[in-house]
Amino acid sequence: MRIQKKPVVDLGCCNQCGVCIDLAPHAFEINDAGYVDVRPLDRYEDDEDILEAVKNCPQDCISWE
Known part of the structure; x- marks a missing residue:
């Protein structure tokens, strides 16, 4: 079973x-x-909009847990 990551x-x-x-x-x-x-x-990690939000955070405040 794969563990799900979340932002x-x-x-x-x-x-x-x-x-x-x-x-x-x-x-x-x-x-x-x-x-x-x-x-x-x-689910979070396969969502393109969430991946874009993490990538485009100007302060790099969003990480994956």
């Missing part, structure tokens, strides 16, 4: 620019506290 946002370097939300709104959102959260999904 994780480092809130210490995230400046809430919104690039991840623009590119993959189904996977990222701003929570009530004003921080970026990863929405619960069944």
Whole structure:
């Protein structure tokens, strides 16, 4: 069985620019506290929009866990 990876946002370097939300709104959102959260999904790593969001984060705050 293959272990699924998921994106994780480092809130210490995230400046809430919104690039991840623009590119993959189904996977990222701003929570009530004003921080970026990863929405619960069944799969993340095969999703081209999520891969683009990780690649295009200007602060490189999104990594895989």
